[in-house]
Amino acid sequence: MLSVCRLYISDLYHAEDVMSTGFVKVFKNLHRFENKGSFEGWVRRIMVTTAIDFIRQQKNIEFSTxxxxxxxxxxxxxxxxxxxxxxxxxxxxxxxxxxxxxxxxxxxxxxxxxxxxxxxxxxxxxxxxxxxxxxxxxxxxxxxxxxxxxxx
Missing domain, CATH: 1.10.10.10 (Winged helix-like DNA-binding domain superfamily/Winged helix DNA-binding domain)
Structure with missing residues (x-):
């Protein structure tokens, strides 16, 4: 999952922090996993969302219009x-x-x-x-x- 976080966050230390935060979310929400699809895919989506949330907190993401x-x-x-x-x-x-x-x-x-x-x-x-x-x-x-x- 570190490689997933690293895809979004260039700084390795921040990526590690995001991964840790993501795993906390995974463990807190294990009861919500419904055995539909793969567990890895579910965890991966949480990591992606956590990484995007981190980026939003750090920077004002601009999309050229x-x-x-x-x-x-x-x-x-x-x-x-x-x-x-x-x-x-x-x-x-x-x-x-x-x-x-x-x-x-x-x-x-x-x-x-x-x-x-x-x-x-x-x-x-x-x-x-x-x-x-x-x-x-x-x-x-x-x-x-x-x-x-x-x-x-």
Missing amino acids: DEVEHFEGVQMPGLTEWSVEELQEVIDELPEGYRLVFTMHVIEDYSHKAIAETLSITEATSRSQLFKARRLLKTKLETLSASAHGQV
Whole structure:
């Protein structure tokens, strides 16, 4: 569950605190688990919600409101040439709103509707944030790749 918290919170110590808080919530609410779906999935949702609550307390999350009319496909470069740590660093560099939506949609497999409800934004804003996150990640990964190959 630390890796789940770490996806949302770049500082390891804060991620550990959030994980501990999440586990307190899990133990306090064990009686609410209804054996529908996996226990791990239930715990994971609690960790995600706890991480988002922490981020809201720490920062005023801003979502760019300029809606993108047409989302062209962003072809992401192959990810096999980077380590998990390198990819996490690049994701950590994304603006908070981009990072939250990207993580929730791509990594946690939340729908845009669920993201919108969780973050109190519109589905269109969720789609826009995801598109912009992918576009920025692609640029950052291409720059990282070029510098690794001495092309900068």
